[in-house]
Amino acid sequence: MPTRRKFLASSAAGLAALAASPSVKALSLPPLPVASKLLVISTWDTGLSANLGAWKVLSQGGRALDAVEAGVMVTEASQNCCVGLGGNPDREGIVTLDACIMDEQFNCGSVAALERIKHPISVARRVMERTPHVMLVGEGAQQFAVAQGFPLEPQKLSPDAEKAYREWLKTSQYKPVVNIENSGNRKTGPVGGANNHDTIAMLAQDAQGRLSGSCTTSGMGFKMRGRLGDSPLIGSGLFVDNAVGAAAATGQGEDVIRIAGAHTVVELMRQGMSPKVACKAAVERIAKIKGDKARDIQVCFIAVNAQGQHGAFALQKGFTYAVCDASNQQQLIQADYLLK
Ligand code: SD4
Secondary structure: OOOHHHHHHHHHHHHHHHHHOOOOEEEEOOOOOOOOOOEEEEEOOOHHHHHHHHHHHHHOOOOHHHHHHHHHHHHHHOOOOOOHHHOOOOOOOOOOEEEEEEOOOOOEEEEEEEOOOOOHHHHHHHHHHHOOOOEEEHHHHHHHHHHOOOOOOOOOOOHHHHHHHHHHHOOOOOOOOOOHHHHOOHHHOOOOOOOOOOEEEEEEEOOOOOEEEEEEEOOOOOOOOOOOOOOOOEOOOEEEEOOOEEEEEEEOHHHHHHOOHHHHHHHHHHOOOOHHHHHHHHHHHHHHHHHHHHHHOOEEEEEEEOOOOEEEEEOOOOOEEEEEEOOOEEEEEEOOEOOO
16 A cells, blocks of 8 residues: 555656646546545646645545635645735735635635735635624735734745736736636746736535535736635635535636626526536626627636536636546546637
8 A cells, every 4th residue: 555655745746747738637546445426626737736635635534625725725835826925916016815615504704805814715714614704805804814823924925926026017017818827837927927817716525425615816916906806706706505516717707706607607507507518608608798808818617516527618728627536536627618
């Protein structure tokens, strides 16, 4: 039997190889004592390492809620990606973070425009569990986080974000760039190499069939100060109804909000659509609203139904999502898309 250390090491090597390729690939993981329903899916290539964090919880009989928190914390803590404090700042040069979490009983919590806190997803969970509210924003969210014992991190941009911000200041143009997070590397992006979308959304089902979801982001780089996207909004960036399924979004938040995206996907599954077809129908709704401007944006949905089937759909080419399921496969899947 492989030791856990070896398992993690071999997984990390495999993940690096997987992340290098954009096509559908599978990586065999060592067998784990799993029940048939276990599943975790998450957005973009960074979902691969995040899924391992969630899988560790699920495979030990843990709760989906704990899994989706632990999973995206991996990404929030990563230096190699723009989710969390390493993300691009707003146009004033300040990183502001949004996150939300939802469990199988409609319990939910959210924080928005939170500054200097490393794990906004955990603060969102505390809002859910320790306050009578669903959402805290800005200064109040930070005050709550500190009162809950979360350390206040220095107000400092990462070297990559600093560079990208300085470059952006030369023109101060705000133009979302389709799929730029997919490069996984700020250096290959536009405006001096800035990633412009910086989100991970994750959905999981545990051995007892409980569904939960999480979403965390630094939001659109160089956004207006005070701007919120879909990611902290229950019903837009994330929605879970355990009897039906769960869905989450990434991409241009303003357009996901317009159709209450994640809730729409869940309602379409309630009407009998498969996860992929429901995601597609939501994307089509946005494309219809946007008309000629649809090509300027990217929106993507992932979904899981109560039976443990999963699917995704994007407006444009280039959206990947990572899946880890009870067959012990870790996969990176290129999602189907509308604008061909
Ligand atoms: C937002 N939906 O703030 C987020 C951005 C995103 O990958 O998903 N980036 O609008």
